Amino acid sequence: MNKAKTITKADLARINIIISEYSSQQKWAMIPLLQKIQSEFGFIPPQSVPFIARSLGVFPSQVQGVISFYTQLYTQPRGKKIVRVCRGTACHVRGGKTILKLVKQHLDIEEGETTPDFEYTLETVACIGVCALAPNMVVSDHVHGHMNPKKVEQLFKHQEGEK
Numbered sequence: 001m002n003k004a005k006t007i008t009k010a011d012l013a014r015i016n017i018i019i020s021e022y023s024s025q026q027k028w029a030m031i032p033l034l035q036k037i038q039s040e041f042g043f044i045p046p047q048s049v050p051f052i053a054r055s056l057g058v059f060p061s062q063v064q065g066v067i068s069f070y071t072q073l074y075t076q077p078r079g080k081k082i083v084r085v086c087r088g089t090a091c092h093v094r095g096g097k098t099i100l101k102l103v104k105q106h107l108d109i110e111e112g113e114t115t116p117d118f119e120y121t122l123e124t125v126a127c128i129g130v131c132a133l134a135p136n137m138v139v140s141d142h143v144h145g146h147m148n149p150k151k152v153e154q155l156f157k158h159q160e161g162e163k
Helices: 009-022 027-041 046-056 060-069 089-093 096-107 149-161
Strands: 081-086 120-125 137-139 142-144
Touching (some): 009 027, 046 060
Parallel strands (some): 081 120
Antiparallel strands (some): 081 137
């Protein structure tokens, strides 16, 4: 279950500073502006959409349309570590469904959710591209191949030790 992160007045002030760096009434600046806000906060706070729209001379619905179109833009906080479990054919036939089930159980979240401590976000992907290592998953940017129940348990014990 996702908890909402509270956006403070200081956060909104920082967002306005970022917006002022891109504020040129030029629509082309929208994506770099959204990326900058996301890199600063880990997501694009929905409260910032009207400010972004006003600065670029567009409607808030146009800003929201861009955010919802691009899968790499997020309006909800995400975990520090993104866990991506492969659902490709090779992973599927070698037990990927079980790996996903175990990761969900371990993190106590469903696909697309973030842990309450904002440590992990769980996603599935069509293919990671290392089929020879199936079933596999990626945590942050590190690929873990030949996954099995014991490796899933060890991986998350190791990850917790790094906190």
